[in-house]
Amino acid sequence: MKVLVAYASERGGTAEIAEWIGAELLRTGVDAQVSPAGDVTTLDGFDAVVLGGALYAGRWHREARRFARHHAGALADRPVWLFSSGPLDRSAEEREIAPVPGVAKVARHVGARGHATFGGRLDPGARGFLASRIAQRASGDHRDRDRVRAWTDAIADDLRAVSA
Numbered sequence: 491m492k493v494l495v496a497y498a499s500e501r502g503g504t505a506e507i508a509e510w511i512g513a514e515l516l517r518t519g520v521d522a523q524v525s526p527a528g529d530v531t532t533l534d535g536f537d538a539v540v541l542g543g544a545l546y547a548g549r550w551h552r553e554a555r556r557f558a559r560h561h562a563g564a565l566a567d568r569p570v571w572l573f574s575s576g577p578l579d580r581s582a583e584e585r586e587i588a589p590v591p592g593v594a595k596v597a598r599h600v601g602a603r604g605h606a607t608f609g610g611r612l613d614p615g616a617r618g619f620l621a622s623r624i625a626q627r628a629s630g631d632h633r634d635r636d637r638v639r640a641w642t643d644a645i646a647d648d649l650r651a652v653s654a
């Protein structure tokens with residue numbers, strides 16, 4: 491079993507979540523490769539995929555959307571899990587946050603086995619017109635590594651069940 495953990499990230503927060511997922515898969519004995527979604531040309535050689543994207547203006551990062559479009563056929567043939575990273579408050583820790591409509595559509599299209607919304611991260615000194623304005627009222631690191639780890643462990647269990 492080899493799992494691709496593909497991610498689309500603008501400011502690095504989602505990339506780091508993908509690294510946490512990859513490290514946890516490896517720790518549980520599942521072979522994993524972590525790659526930026528835009529660098530992946532083929533899913534050949536991967537038995538399963540975890541695809542994650544940062545949320546910007548209510549949508550997945552464009553590279554995650556592009557990946558889902560480009561690899562739709564191959565994704566439909568494999569176990570797939572999706573994640574989003576965004577909320578700049580405690581909401582993602584307090585309750586399950588449903589995927590935004592575009593991600594829900596991808597989930598249906600590829601038959602995803604699960605989706606999680608994790609908290610996001612924004613530096614108080616973030617640059618960019620919109621980012622700096624948002625950072626004035628919401629910034630900080632709202633990612634919960636324990637939750638990411640628990641979600642990944644459930645994937646590893648599911649993968650073992652699928653391959654058995």
Ligand SMILES: Cc1cc2nc3c(=O)[nH]c(=O)nc-3n(C[C@H](O)[C@H](O)[C@H](O)COP(=O)(O)O)c2cc1C
Binds near residue numbers: 500501549620
């Ligand atoms: C311009 C801008 C728009 C954002 N829009 C959303 C959004 O619609 N929903 C959400 O949950 N988070 C939103 N966020 C928060 C980001 O998703 C969060 O900072 C995330 O961790 C960014 O991931 P990255 O560091 O991988 O780029 C937004 C942040 C910025 C700067």
